[in-house]
Amino acid sequence: MTKPFRTLDDADVSGKRVLLRVDLNVPTENGRVTDKTRIERVAETIKEIADKGGKVILLAHFGRPKGGPDEANSLRPVAEAVAEVIGRPVGFVGDCIGEMAADAIGTMKNGDILLLENTRFDKGEEKNDPAYVEELAKLGDIYVNDAFSAAHRAHATTEGLAHKLPAHAGRAMQKELEALTLALGNPARPVAAIVGGAKVSTKLELLGNLVNKVDILIIGGGMANTFLFAEGKGVGKSLCEKELASTARSIVAAAEKAKCRILLPVDATVATELKAHAPAHVVDVDHVPENEMILDIGPKSVAAVADVLNQIKTLVWNGPFGAFETPPFDVATVAIAKAAASLTKQGKLTSVAGGGDTVAALNEAKVADDFTYVSAAGGAFLEWMEGKVLPGVEALRVK
Known part of the structure; x- marks a missing residue:
């Protein structure tokens, strides 16, 4: 039986730059993550891509920033929590497109993990702006979506990128889709x-x-x-x-x-x-x-x-x-x-x-x-x- 969705089983990630959309919209207090459940859900996908020699570039939104970067909605403290959960170093860069992001990705080795800044700091994210999608797509070779919780939104990092790069479901997304098909699909x-x-x-x-x-x-x-x-x-x-x-x-x-x-x-x-x-x-x-x-x-x-x-x-x-x-x-x-x-x-x-x-x-x-x-x-x-x-x-x- 052919699968209706492409998964990581269909992707060769070795040596590739993998743009991995995850849900890191976690509760925080005083700059510390108070509940790591959402990180734990995507840990398997992050580790699998890294173990297969992919360069893992994490894309995520955080909170509802109003029209540009603000400290309160930065993903910087979340990078530490991701590192704790997966037991590996996680780099962070304070932008999600442009020279700073490109330079940081350029120095990555196979198996490295890097978190880019909040995708919603750019107005192009929620508008699914083609120019923003284009800039993001330059940073990767493969796109993997592991954020089912954001799948009802047609944003740049949840939908737009899937039309620009070879697109696959991560393991958490795959489990969700399989379970939902079991429940009401068939x-x-x-x-x-x-x-x-x-x-x-x-x-x-x-x-x-x-x-x-x-x-x-x-x-x-x-x-x-x-x-x-x-x-x-x-x-x-x-x-x-x-x-x-x-x-x-x-x-x-x-x-x-x-x-x-x-x-x-x-x-x-x-x-x-x-x-x-x-x-x-x-x-x-x-x-x-x-x-x-x-x-x-x-x-x-x-x-x-x-x-x-x-x-x-x-x-x-x-x-x-x-x-x-x-x-x-x-x-x-x-x-x-x-x-x-x-x-x-x-x-x-x-x-x-x-x-x-x-x-x-x-x-x-x-x-x-x-x-x-x-x-x-x-x-x-x-x-x-x-x-x-x-x-x-x-x-x-x-x-």
Whole structure:
């Protein structure tokens, strides 16, 4: 079977200048990197290219600089963190095009690693300006994209360069694309999607796409309240987008037409206020007290989701079931995460999850490592689930 994307397996990097786009948009405090997860994800690709004798030239953006270089958004301190993670020296140059960058690259030996300054310091980056792309392309022989999290943007270093140089997916990008294809591209059926989170309004396109892709759509979080309200149920003081009731009904109608079953909560954990260890109790969704709010799904609903998990082959998950950051309203999300992880470990389920809150919830349940794949890419993961074309991915396709 031919692969749809070119990967490092198809590249001869020895002695070549490899422009490697990575995501180094890491959190920092007082000039120190506080979370190295994103660096750890691309370490494998950096080391592989260096070990094969390539000259690794790292391209990355950092923060949202306004119209030119500024110290606060410099990648200089990040170079040290990359060196720590990969256990090798990493050079740094204070520009991403021009003479300074060209001179630094000119002195590199095979296996050397160099980080160029924040690509967003040049206005040409976000505009995907052909002149800027041309300047960048002069610095390399091969282009490798390992930043799936930036793949939904058609910028110079995420999309433009792929049309100028031989383009390949790095290992982290490759894993992401393989996992996403497993989940919704060509999945083992039946497929279920869990969509949670606070609001229907932020996930309309997602829900619209999923009803045509999955066999069962499990709706949780605050958005489930809007669907319950649309069915005529009282939701008390719960978070609820009442103005979207007709939209919720049209999503249900589209699901029926597509023969996609929608699973909504049948019971809920309610309380008068959202705060840690607030007195809470379980009610059927037909009997939510007027002065209380739904803050998690209840045990019958958890059992219904667990029952679905036992029947399916593939699960895609985006968004928690309740206000999981505030105990005891994390109970359902943690229980379902553990059930999905257990089935995955037994080889009965392919589980792919993504989105910031979802990753945080799986980490809290201590099961992130047991899922088939957990995507750290927020916007790109969501746009991919919505069925949108990601420019940075399309540019890597084998034409």
